[in-house]
Amino acid sequence: xxxxxxxxxxxxxxxxxRVIDELxxxxxxxxxxKNADGSAFIExxxxxxxxxxxxxxEVHPKHMALTDKCVLRCRYHMSPFSTDTRKNxxxxxxxxxxxxxxREALEPAIILEDYPRxxxxxxxxxxxxxxxxxxxxxxxxxxxxxxxxxNMRDMVSACAAGKVDDKIVLDIxxxxxxxxxxxxxxxxxxxxxxxxxxxxxGILDSTQFNSCIDNAIKGCLKIYEIQRxxxxxKYFGNEKEMELKEE
Amino acid sequence: xxxxxxxxxIPGDKIIEGNIRPLGNAxxxxxGIIATxxxxxxxxxxxxxxxxxxxxxxxxxxxxxxxxxxxxxxxSWDVDINSCFTAHLPAQDVFGRDFSPARxxxxxxxxxxxxxxxxxxxxxxxxxxxxxIQDKDLxxxxxxxxxxxxxxxxxxxxxxxxxxxxxIEQATGTRITIGQNGIIVVSGRTDDGLNxxxxxxxxxxEEAHTSNxxxxxxxxxxxxxPTQPESDTKANNxxxxxxxVLNNGNENVEDKExxxx
Amino acid sequence: MSSTRKxxxxxxxxxxxxxxxxxxxxxxxxxxxxDESRSLNIQVGVxxxxxxxxxVKLGNTExxxxxxxxxxxxxxxxxxxxxxxxxxxVLPTASPFIEPGPPDEETIELARVxxxxxxxxxxxxxxxxxxxxxxxxxxxFVDCSIINSDGNLFDATSYAAVAALLTAKxxxxxxxxxxxxxxxxxxxxxxxxxxxxxxxxxxxxxxxxDPTSEEEACMDSRITVTTNSxxxxxxxxxxxxxxxxxxxxxxxxxxxxxxxxxxxxxxKEMINLxx
Numbered sequence: 001x002x003x004x005x006x007x008x009x010x011x012x013x014x015x016x017x018r019v020i021d022e023l024x025x026x027x028x029x030x031x032x033x034k035n036a037d038g039s040a041f042i043e044x045x046x047x048x049x050x051x052x053x054x055x056x057x058e059v060h061p062k063h064m065a066l067t068d069k070c071v072l073r074c075r076y077h078m079s080p081f082s083t084d085t086r087k088n089x090x091x092x093x094x095x096x097x098x099x100x101x102x103r104e105a106l107e108p109a110i111i112l113e114d115y116p117r118x119x120x121x122x123x124x125x126x127x128x129x130x131x132x133x134x135x136x137x138x139x140x141x142x143x144x145x146x147x148x149x150x151n152m153r154d155m156v157s158a159c160a161a162g163k164v165d166d167k168i169v170l171d172i173x174x175x176x177x178x179x180x181x182x183x184x185x186x187x188x189x190x191x192x193x194x195x196x197x198x199x200x201x202g203i204l205d206s207t208q209f210n211s212c213i214d215n216a217i218k219g220c221l222k223i224y225e226i227q228r229x230x231x232x233x234k235y236f237g238n239e240k241e242m243e244l245k246e247e
Numbered sequence: 248x249x250x251x252x253x254x255x256x257i258p259g260d261k262i263i264e265g266n267i268r269p270l271g272n273a274x275x276x277x278x279g280i281i282a283t284x285x286x287x288x289x290x291x292x293x294x295x296x297x298x299x300x301x302x303x304x305x306x307x308x309x310x311x312x313x314x315x316x317x318x319x320x321x322x323s324w325d326v327d328i329n330s331c332f333t334a335h336l337p338a339q340d341v342f343g344r345d346f347s348p349a350r351x352x353x354x355x356x357x358x359x360x361x362x363x364x365x366x367x368x369x370x371x372x373x374x375x376x377x378x379x380i381q382d383k384d385l386x387x388x389x390x391x392x393x394x395x396x397x398x399x400x401x402x403x404x405x406x407x408x409x410x411x412x413x414x415i416e417q418a419t420g421t422r423i424t425i426g427q428n429g430i431i432v433v434s435g436r437t438d439d440g441l442n443x444x445x446x447x448x449x450x451x452x453e454e455a456h457t458s459n460x461x462x463x464x465x466x467x468x469x470x471x472x473p474t475q476p477e478s479d480t481k482a483n484n485x486x487x488x489x490x491x492v493l494n495n496g497n498e499n500v501e502d503k504e505x506x507x508x
Numbered sequence: 509m510s511s512t513r514k515x516x517x518x519x520x521x522x523x524x525x526x527x528x529x530x531x532x533x534x535x536x537x538x539x540x541x542x543d544e545s546r547s548l549n550i551q552v553g554v555x556x557x558x559x560x561x562x563x564v565k566l567g568n569t570e571x572x573x574x575x576x577x578x579x580x581x582x583x584x585x586x587x588x589x590x591x592x593x594x595x596x597x598v599l600p601t602a603s604p605f606i607e608p609g610p611p612d613e614e615t616i617e618l619a620r621v622x623x624x625x626x627x628x629x630x631x632x633x634x635x636x637x638x639x640x641x642x643x644x645x646x647x648x649f650v651d652c653s654i655i656n657s658d659g660n661l662f663d664a665t666s667y668a669a670v671a672a673l674l675t676a677k678x679x680x681x682x683x684x685x686x687x688x689x690x691x692x693x694x695x696x697x698x699x700x701x702x703x704x705x706x707x708x709x710x711x712x713x714x715x716x717x718d719p720t721s722e723e724e725a726c727m728d729s730r731i732t733v734t735t736n737s738x739x740x741x742x743x744x745x746x747x748x749x750x751x752x753x754x755x756x757x758x759x760x761x762x763x764x765x766x767x768x769x770x771x772x773x774x775x776k777e778m779i780n781l782x783x
Binding site: 090 | 554555556557558561568570572573574575576578595597599600601602603604607608610649651653655656657658
């Protein structure tokens with residue numbers, strides 16, 4: 001992608017007012033879909049994404065089941081009103097590819113061998129999209145999986161970095177995605193220090209590439225803290241309040 | 248050596264460093280043991296584990312579970328036990344070894360929607376759980392109010408040697424049948440008793456991970472605490488609200504909580 | 509081709525017994541009376557990229573609707589009117605029984621009934637939405653995503669679609685040198701009436717409004733009735749395999765008028781507060 005106009009002003013402010021290493025506002029709610037085994041809602045900048053996890057549960061049809069581990073099924077889907085122009089509800093090629101890379105980002109974290117012959121379904125529904133929805137989807141999915149009590153080696157935190165006006169910036173928004181020089185989403189297992197998703201869309205030389213990865217990982221670590229706080233609040237929130245009361 | 252008593256953990260969190268044995272919902276990783284689920288971590292000389300606070304019920308052999316009949320094939324009933332697999336109750340278990348589909352009417356014994364309390368007779372990584380209702384006190388449950396809680400809260404609801412559940416039953420004049428899979432049936436003489444028991448059950452479910460839960464339940468039920476010398480009362484409370492808060496009453500839970508071993 | 513299917517949600521006989529005993533004393537499992545709806549919460553303007561949106565919680569049933577406005581060719585035979593297209597999708601997040609894939613007959617019926625209730629009431633004055641009559645008109649898409657299902661998807665989805673349309677900001681388009689341009693200004697949709705849908709199910713001899721998924725699993729039959737601000741009927745759909753007596757249909761339609769009017773007032777209050 002070759003930029004046609006400047007996206008960072010003379011004060012170092014980006015199109016949405018952020019500086020180059022600033023993350024958008026992120027809020028995560030846990031357990032918001034009553035019927036699901038685990039669920040989360042994330043607001044990541046203007047992105048609004050809801051994730052439901054059903055599992056472990058029976059595989060239908062039965063012949064799709066694996067004897068030694070569980071089947072992980074992942075669907076990334078956008079509601080028709082989530083984008084600038086209305087999107088047809090039928091799955092697009094982009095959604096199919098994103099569903100696949102998200103599944104491959106989550107798989108290394110889940111202990112699939114603990115659930116042979118079963119399935120774990122992760123449904124990521126984008127209600128409003130504004131750049132970086134696959135990362136936001138992974139962040140919410142990881143929280144939803146933990147909420148569902150599924151055995152995991154680690155959480156998965158995802159964030160993108162990119163190149164805008166020849167500078168490496170953290171967390172690309174929609175405009176920067178469409179008009180900027182490069183977009184690199186990453187998914188990261190924070191305790192194990194493993195990368196489970198890496199894509200690049202754009203042009204980067206070696207130095208820029210290294211800087212981009214470092215930046216993205218820093219972003220992932222910030223997201224990890226937000227994921228942890230959300231889970232702690234839901235599960236142990238009132239315990240902490242009660243402890244304070246009893247003191 | 249270091250002991251961990253009540254550490255709140257999320258997946259990936261390190262519980263303890265060192266060469267300790269990983270027990271339920273814990274994994275050896277790097278130089279220590281990590282948690283694989285959200286819950287309360289404990290570690291000592293015997294090992295490190297996490298008492299989970301959420302998760303679908305995974306079948307275990309000899310568990311007593313309450314299920315509902317979904318359907319039947321010619322040789323067994325399909326039973327929903329609120330788990331990730333459908334369980335099967337063989338017709339032979341009910342009719343005897345000389346069961347004949349031509350002569351014995353399965354639908355007459357147990358029909359779709361019937362609620363049964365049963366034991367998991369067999370289950371392993373290669374097949375669906377098989378149930379049995381042959382033992383005493385097992386079989387169809389004809390009356391009562393049925394409710395569902397998270398299976399992870401069942402040990403706390405039962406309490407150490409049944410203390411929590413008995414407290415609720417006695418205070419409300421109800422009989423409470425609990426399945427390890429989180430399904431519960433409550434029967435009682437009065438509507439008030441029934442509703443109070445149900446409220447108590449919901450309170451235990453929401454606050455299972457907190458300390459002093461027994462006190463708050465007794466308050467809810469208006470149970471008078473018997474007057475006792477200080478030291479005895481302390482020992483009592485410690486027994487009920489010990490650090491093994493969620494493990495009480497279910498001694499064989501230890502190693503079986505991790506996956507489907 | 510439509511065929512009878514195995515039930516997905518099987519209700520325990522103990523639960524059915526409890527339901528029966530309560531119904532005999534005029535109550536339901538969740539403590540409601542027969543003609544009582546669950547709590548209704550409507551938040552509008554939640555999806556900023558959409559021209560209008562609403563997030564509805566009817567008990568535990570949750571639906572998000574979004575309005576997107578474009579321009580395009582008019583429908584055949586309706587050359588001087590704007591186009592309105594209402595669709596619905598039950599997301600696989602909504603319940604353990606939903607499988608991702610193309611919409612099944614239940615979902616298609618749901619979308620068409622919601623569309624009918626809005627279209628036949630002429631809630632939107634489509635004649636005011638023709639840009640170049642016969643050639644280019646406003647096209648209003650209303651898409652509903654059902655997030656969590658606990659019964660009565662018909663009413664919840666209809667409320668979401670109606671609330672989204674009621675509060676939508678329609679972009680004002682103009683023709684300039686033969687091309688459509690967005691002036692950047694917006695206007696309210698031309699609203700003529702407020703259609704409200706009320707769904708009733710029959711369990712034995714009792715008629716219950718706003719069923720939960722458990723009540724739907726036990727129902728004998730269902731009827732969805734939409735009324736407009738004049739309390740005229742604009743769309744009716746009997747659903748599920750059972751039957752109604754004429755008396756029961758008259759009861760259900762009368763209730764739909766009364767409850768519809770109550771809800772209409774509540775709707776207006778709720779939406780004014782939201783704005």
